[in-house]
Amino acid sequence: MDQATVADDLEKILVTKEQIDERLAGMAARISADYEGRDLLLVGVLKGAVMVMADLVRALDRHVEMDWMAVSSYGSGTKSSGVVRILKDLDKDISGLHVLVVEDIIDSGLTLSWLLANLRSRGPASIEVAALLRKPDAAKVDVDVRYVGFEIPDEFVVGYGLDYAERYRNLPFVGTLAPHVYR
Template identity: 70%
Template sequence: MDVEHVEHDIDRTQPLYTEEQIQARLAEMARQIEADYEGEDLLLVGVLKGAVMVMADLSRALQRHVEIDWMAVSSYAGTRSSGVVRILKDLDTSLEGRHVLIVEDIIDTGLTLSWLVANLKSRGPASVEVATLLRKPEALEIPVDVKYVGFDIPNAFVIGYGLDFNEKYRNLRSIGTLAEHVYS
């Protein structure tokens, strides 16, 4: 879906990343990941549902073999974090001795990601690192070490490229700020 289909739902005063900007940044991140994991087997762990687009495009930008697995976790009741993280879908792959790269769409508070990193590290991997397309530094409540960041963004409600509001806008090819009239 293109922006023209939802132009009244997008706040045009906030930064917007086009599909081309996203793809270019993911390609840059892929080159760094290739260099950092040269000669190592790598397992990408995508966090459902938001990371589907990032995982697909990042993995295709890599010029090497990688394995892929998925995990779904939730800490939200409605629009607020409950503080309790639940695994909705666990990995199908053992992490023992593996180099693991968690792939996220966005990091805001860091609460769920912090829990996820600790959980995966407890499974005996060789390493656990994080790659995210977007990070909101102003929203962080818990510091999380993120090795690969696509873009740092303001603390605004963004949609598109996997990011949703009430399960809508995930298939938008670009990233935009949701207009306040949509969610207020």
């Protein structure tokens, strides 16, 4: 899907596909260096992180394992419900492993904070976070994120895995959704 298909639904493009590719390549180089000589398990947070995870893994110059979790605190709205639910848990025991959680976006940080506490309770050797996007102005809790692609304003964004009511995920860029779409 391209921009022309959804032009009336978007206000602007915040991050282009080319910018995403370049930033993920840089993040991958840093991750490869930081974890040299150690096994690494990437945990993608479904559904939004699918695009980030796929492109990040392809950019890594090393072997990694992957697993997936699905947690929810949004429903179909634009604001977190505040209640976190595990919809799909990991298939693998992470005790003693180096874990890198891959996220599409960090808004308030509440869901990620909950998820990190849950994963830490499982005894990994280390746990870090890589996120394509972070909204510093939306933060309600401080979450340490080791790898951040882009800091963006506190606006509702879609594309590159991010959705509104399960739509727009397949856009190859990140754009702001026009308010008339979600009002």
